[in-house]
Amino acid sequence: MVNDDEFRVTFSHCLEELDIPNIAVSLQRCDFEKIRKAHDSIHEFILIPKSLITFDKDFQAKSAFLIYHSEIFDQAHRSLLEALTGYYNAAYTLLRNTLELILKGAFWECMAHKKYRDRAEIIKKTGTKIGDSKKTIIDWLSDIIGQKPSIEEELEKISAGIYDKISPLFEYETLEKIVPKVKPIVKQLANWKIFDPIQESPEEYIYRFYRKLSADVHVVPDKTNIGRRLLADKELFKTQVIPDELNKYAEDLHRVMDIGIVVELNILEDVLNEKSKKWLSERLIVITKLGLNYASTKIVEIINAKGDNL
Numbered sequence: 001m002v003n004d005d006e007f008r009v010t011f012s013h014c015l016e017e018l019d020i021p022n023i024a025v026s027l028q029r030c031d032f033e034k035i036r037k038a039h040d041s042i043h044e045f046i047l048i049p050k051s052l053i054t055f056d057k058d059f060q061a062k063s064a065f066l067i068y069h070s071e072i073f074d075q076a077h078r079s080l081l082e083a084l085t086g087y088y089n090a091a092y093t094l095l096r097n098t099l100e101l102i103l104k105g106a107f108w109e110c111m112a113h114k115k116y117r118d119r120a121e122i123i124k125k126t127g128t129k130i131g132d133s134k135k136t137i138i139d140w141l142s143d144i145i146g147q148k149p150s151i152e153e154e155l156e157k158i159s160a161g162i163y164d165k166i167s168p169l170f171e172y173e174t175l176e177k178i179v180p181k182v183k184p185i186v187k188q189l190a191n192w193k194i195f196d197p198i199q200e201s202p203e204e205y206i207y208r209f210y211r212k213l214s215a216d217v218h219v220v221p222d223k224t225n226i227g228r229r230l231l232a233d234k235e236l237f238k239t240q241v242i243p244d245e246l247n248k249y250a251e252d253l254h255r256v257m258d259i260g261i262v263v264e265l266n267i268l269e270d271v272l273n274e275k276s277k278k279w280l281s282e283r284l285i286v287i288t289k290l291g292l293n294y295a296s297t298k299i300v301e302i303i304n305a306k307g308d309n310l
Helices: 004-017 021-031 032-052 056-061 063-084 086-109 137-147 150-157 159-170 184-193 202-217 225-231 243-271 273-290 294-308
Strands: 129-131 134-137
Touching: 021 032, 021 063, 021 137, 021 243, 021 273, 032 063, 032 243, 032 273, 056 150, 056 159, 063 086, 063 159, 063 243, 086 159, 086 184, 086 202, 086 243, 137 150, 137 159, 150 159, 184 202, 202 243, 243 294
Parallel strands: none
Antiparallel strands: 129 134
């Protein structure tokens, strides 16, 4: 056990390294409304499934996405905190991770269900050569289901079961190549209408944005913290708040959450009932005030579907 004096010294040192005072500086110097809307959008994202899913069987049926859902919430929050303390490269790296979690959570959720696997024409063009033949993730899952047909129904009921089925793919370099890259995943999700109602060629809109966020992950010189300080004419080796960077970050975080809410609504749409649609219609005003334009449009589509009068 650490003694009290060592604990206090270490804890104080950790607090100092967090640069918490920079949060106050950021909130004072940034476009506060942009930050507020971005932050509140994270909470709307986590709130929606908790309010829309009323039966455990529906939760289980969407569990492949919902397992990622909680991770998305945490990563988005940590990303925002890094930005507020002035660590913009870390913030953007986590933000790209947040977007990738949204995309892959949605993809694996869809792959757990036959109605999507049967229409996975883009994914069928991916894969890698194993032995004398090319194998895709569709082939992998088809082989597993062929050996035990009951798996297909099990996945329909508990979609998170797909992670057990694909886990061997990540243990071997050759097999891992069967897992699609982000670009075909985005194209397939767009083909499945998971980005509806994003109209501006959704696969280009989202993948172009993903590539933009990747500049921080790949530490392009201007995207390092020192590179940003140099461009902003700040002291190079001291963590400082750069209001313009923070404002741009807030816009990007807001955009990620708008995409995320659209994705979760499309994933959950087939389990909604009158009660959950009514909740959505009441929540629409909050979503609209937050400027989540694609999410607002999707909610209007849902509550007006099939002549529902809510």
